[in-house]
Amino acid sequence: MISWLRHQKYALTAALYRLRMQPVSSLLTALAMGVAISLPGGLYLSLANLGQVAGKLPAQPEISLFLDTLASDTHRQAVATRLKQPDIAEAYFVPKDQALAALISSQGLTDIAAGLTQNPLPDAWVVRPQLSSREELARVAHDLAKLPGVAETHLDSLWAERLQAGLSIGRASVWLLAGLFAIALIAISGNAIRAQVLARRDEILVSRLIGATDRHIRRPFLYLGALQGLLGGLAAIGVLAIAGTILRQPVSHLADLYGSSFQLIPPSPLEIATVLVLTTISGWFGAWLTVTRALHQVETAH
Amino acid sequence: MIQFSEVTKRYPGGHEALSSATFSIEQGELVFLTGHSGAGKSTLLKLIAAIERPTSGVVSVNGQNVGRLPQRAIPYLRRNIGLVFQDHKLLFDRNVMENVVLPLDIAGFDRRESLKRARAVIDKVGLLNREKANPISLSGGEQQRLCIARALVSRPALLLADEPTGNLDPGYAADIMSMFRDFHQVGTTLVIATHDERAITALGGRTLHLDHGRIAEATT
Structure with missing residues (x-):
């Protein structure tokens, strides 16, 4: 158990080290993930805001x-x-x-x-x-x-039903987009990890020679994938925060013209946490999908 | 400790690196492998560490049939074997200390204990003042000593060295060989593939001579 924890700690340290060693490519990967995730995330937030507007409209049912x-x-x-x-x-x-x-x-x-x-x-x-x-x-x-x-x-109630129907199409699109972009996220992560594995060929070969198990070699890459996913999620939230800042002024101006005190609602902490957990899992999964194959490539190249 | 019986290794393409080799090495022995380059010295060492598998015959280490070992058991075999390579196989993205501590990290040792042991073995090979240096800044002899330190840090009972002095000046080579003599004296089993006739006469011990994959015992 203690040895297991030590291995996890070692892998996490190694993953963090690798992330730090390549700040530019880590950042670019995180940005690519962030932009991908911000699309369904942004749509979700727009719908949440639209629902809020519908609830506050003077023209109530x-x-x-x-x-x-x-x-x-x-x-x-x-x-x-x-x-x-x-x-x-x-x-x-x-x-x-x-x-x-x-x-x-x-x-x-x-x-x-x-x-x-x-x-x-x-x-x-x-x-x-x-x-x-x-x-x-x-x-x-x-x-x-x-x-x-x-x-x-x-x-x-006809208009209310129409609005509901419109919103439910919107919600379905959110899930559809989220699914598609999760696949994109897994692909981005997998690709980044594959490049990492090939770049660390020597370390992998030497580690094997001095008694590393495949699991030991694989573990830092899985952590690396998860960390990249987490960074991607943070980047997505950053993108949405910037978009929100840019839109706040025009939106409240429009609301003023309608005599409404409507303000953009930011995502809740739970929603933020959900995004971060999902991107972390996607990053890990992408790494898991490619790392075994890439390790095999390293072996045969040798 | 090591038994070869009728071991043949044929590489894809038909080259036979080792032909019906039969010999055994006892625990605590110091054995030199000699022979021209391409005679099969490296292949023999690789068979012991399960880097290669024999085409036929049985290689056994500590009673384990190494050639038939399942893939997932091989790492645990290698943790009991120290490997010294002619090309050192050091990692240049980390310092001397991190290179030496790698086998202990892999085995899951407590980090503080690992660092202590690594420092002791770095001291033994005389690199203590270069602990934080990148291996690329070390001389050939220092790199070889670093490689030896990494091989010894997990206190293996068996040390395999492939041309450990191959690229070194005679002064450095003598250094390394006297280091090996010290390990032999504390009971480590050593198998050293080398051309260095002087070292063999200096250290004594048994010599296995290889000629085109065939083995001949020779005493000096």
């Missing part, structure tokens, strides 16, 4: 609630009370006269309106529920429709 023309005052009062409950974010009353006036002015229906003997429109409420998920909207609309004195509710 709304439920239109139409009262029965014959509804009693008690029923009207009961509806008003129900709309003060916590699952409703906002509700405002639209009297039928106001609705008619709005209709006439916006649609240019003055002639038709003049022919009406009485207002055919019902009194209405425009209701914005607290939560904007599809299920929640449907539940609240259904709930309200059952109240006495309510003629019908109309749920304007």
Whole structure:
């Protein structure tokens, strides 16, 4: 066990040493990995931000609630009370006269309106529920429709569904891209490690002659791959941080124009940790895939 | 300690480097391998360290059939054998100390203990003041002594040396040979392939003469 730990420590030290000995090529590899990973990472962050924007838009999904023309005052009062409950974010009353006036002015229906003997429109409420998920909207609309004195509710959820559909395509693309770029990452790491193995031919041959096992020879390269992956992940986060800094000003300007206080959200520590762990594993895996083959090449070249 | 029975080594292409060699070397012996270049001296040493496998016959070291040893067991065999090469096979990307400590790192020794042992053996070969130097800055004789230090640091019971004085001035060569005599005196088994007739007469010991892959015992 102690000997095992010693071997790990030795391999890690050797890997760090090799990384330090070739700062430029290590840096370039890390940058290549970083750029590759920043693409799905950036898309993921954009979607997270877009979702946030969708949640804060003034044009929230709304439920239109139409009262029965014959509804009693008690029923009207009961509806008003129900709309003060916590699952409703906002509700405002639209009297039928106001609705008619709005209709006439916006649609240019003055002639038709003049022919009406009485207002055919019902009194209405425009209701914005607290939560904007599809299920929640449907539940609240259904709930309200059952109240006495309510003629019908109309749920304007089409745009919300479209947004959801759009976001889910976006999320699927994130995973697709992440998968593709993970493969690229493994290839980049494998290639870097292969070059390292061939560059350290002499050391490998001498180590074999003085009793090194293949596992001992392989281990520093695996650590090297993992470290390269980790550096690549850090580079990706650096790329995204720079992109975020550049975009912050224009985004908040645009938000201002819409009268919103929206700010770009940075990734959470958990998301950062996930990226670093995944890139480290990819780097290790790329090294593992190539190192055995490369060691064999060294042997036969000898 | 080492037994060869009817050992033949034929390289791809048909060249027969060793033909039906049979001999044995006891523990603690000092044996010189002589013969013209290409006579099979290097091949014989490589067969002992399992760097090559015999085409036929049995090579046994410490009772183990080395020619039939599975690949994964070979590193453990080599840890008990010190190898000294004519071309030194030093690593020029690290200093003298790091070169010597390499076999101990490979065997998984405690680092502090390793450094202590390495320093002792570097002292023994007279390179203590060059501990931090890069081997490329050492003279041929110093490089050879460094190679010997690396071979000895894991305290092997068997030391194989292939032309250890091949490229050296006579003064350096005598140095190295007297070092080998010291190891012989503390009980290490030594097999040394060499042309150096003077060394053989100076150190005494047994001589195996190789001629075109055939072995002949000679006493001096």
